[in-house]
Amino acid sequence: MFVEVFSDEGKKVTFYTIRHEDADMSETEDFFRRVHSSDYKEDVFKLSMLLANEIGDRYGAHEKYFNREERAATALPPKYYKPFKGEKTISFSYSPLRLYSYKVSDSIVVLFNGGLKSTNGSAQDDPNIRIHFRQAYLYSEKIQRAINEGMIDIQGKYMVGFDGSKKIKI
Amino acid sequence: MVNDFFKQVLKETPKDIEVFVSKYEAITMRIYEILKAKNLSQKDLAEKLNKRPSEISKWLNDGHNLTLKTLSKLEAVLEEEIINIPLKQSFVGKNNDVNTFSGVTTFFVYKNDKKESIKYQECNFIEMKPKLSKRIA
Numbered sequence: 158m159f160v161e162v163f164s165d166e167g168k169k170v171t172f173y174t175i176r177h178e179d180a181d182m183s184e185t186e187d188f189f190r191r192v193h194s195s196d197y198k199e200d201v202f203k204l205s206m207l208l209a210n211e212i213g214d215r216y217g218a219h220e221k222y223f224n225r226e227e228r229a230a231t232a233l234p235p236k237y238y239k240p241f242k243g244e245k246t247i248s249f250s251y252s253p254l255r256l257y258s259y260k261v262s263d264s265i266v267v268l269f270n271g272g273l274k275s276t277n278g279s280a281q282d283d284p285n286i287r288i289h290f291r292q293a294y295l296y297s298e299k300i301q302r303a304i305n306e307g308m309i310d311i312q313g314k315y316m317v318g319f320d321g322s323k324k325i326k327i
Numbered sequence: 328m329v330n331d332f333f334k335q336v337l338k339e340t341p342k343d344i345e346v347f348v349s350k351y352e353a354i355t356m357r358i359y360e361i362l363k364a365k366n367l368s369q370k371d372l373a374e375k376l377n378k379r380p381s382e383i384s385k386w387l388n389d390g391h392n393l394t395l396k397t398l399s400k401l402e403a404v405l406e407e408e409i410i411n412i413p414l415k416q417s418f419v420g421k422n423n424d425v426n427t428f429s430g431v432t433t434f435f436v437y438k439n440d441k442k443e444s445i446k447y448q449e450c451n452f453i454e455m456k457p458k459l460s461k462r463i464a
Contacts, residue, residue: 205336
């Protein structure tokens with residue numbers, strides 16, 4: 158699988174994503190395509206604005222945003238992100254939208270996949286998102302290991318492979 | 328570079344949602360930073376306001392409940408401004424469009440001790456260009 162740029166237009170953060178070999182689209186594009194056609198379109202718009210404008214361009218990967226720690230990865234939106242409250246929710250008061258991510262630095266965030274949480278229990282028991290929760294953990298571990306072993310070099314708001322490539326095989 | 332589908336989602340997002348997320352983030356980030364700068368925890372703030380910590384947590388994490396009354400209480404106890412509203416509408420005039428001027432539309436010039444009133448509409452706007460002075464050998 159590869160780590161590739163998802164969006165780097167913001168001044169503060171470059172968002173990366175994961176793409177499997179032979180896959181038509183990245184994991185994060187798959188997430189957005191699925192949730193975009195759900196009943197939670199307004200939440201999707203808000204999450205997109207939070208990523209592109211606030212985290213990406215204004216505040217960076219501030220600790221305030223990464224408070225929903227689920228093993229090595231973090232799920233966005235942040236906990237208690239109440240702008241979502243009031244919209245259609247399934248069985249709990251906050252948004253069911255979960256996009257897994259891994260904050261590499263204040264300027265680099267890797268976005269994975271996710272979905273709409275359908276139960277009130279933990280992510281690992283939820284039928285809709287448990288697979289993405291597990292994958293996020295594995296991807297985060299792989300990325301961190303590659304950084305530790307020098308396979309990925311961090312250069313400002315970018316990650317570069319040991320051979321200088323921007324699309325990094327992990 | 329931005330993923331094409333994500334770009335499409337951003338483009339589709341209604342302006343009011345964009346403004347809402349931006350304002351919500353600006354306010355909560357401001358409170359977060361004030362607490363950090365003053366080395367205050369949510370528990371400290373609760374004590375200052377004589378409230379339960381759970382209530383403070385609700386205020387700080389609940390954009391919808393952040394009323395003007397709550398913000399005023401927070402500003403009072405933190406002794407810092409959280410929201411700053413500009414008093415005047417800022418004005419940006421286009422130098423080649425005289426219709427953008429409102430309010431005072433004339434000014435006076437003195438020519439040989441004679442006061443002359445000139446309307447902005449009668450003025451020709453000339454672009455100022457830097458002029459290099461001739462170097463004397």
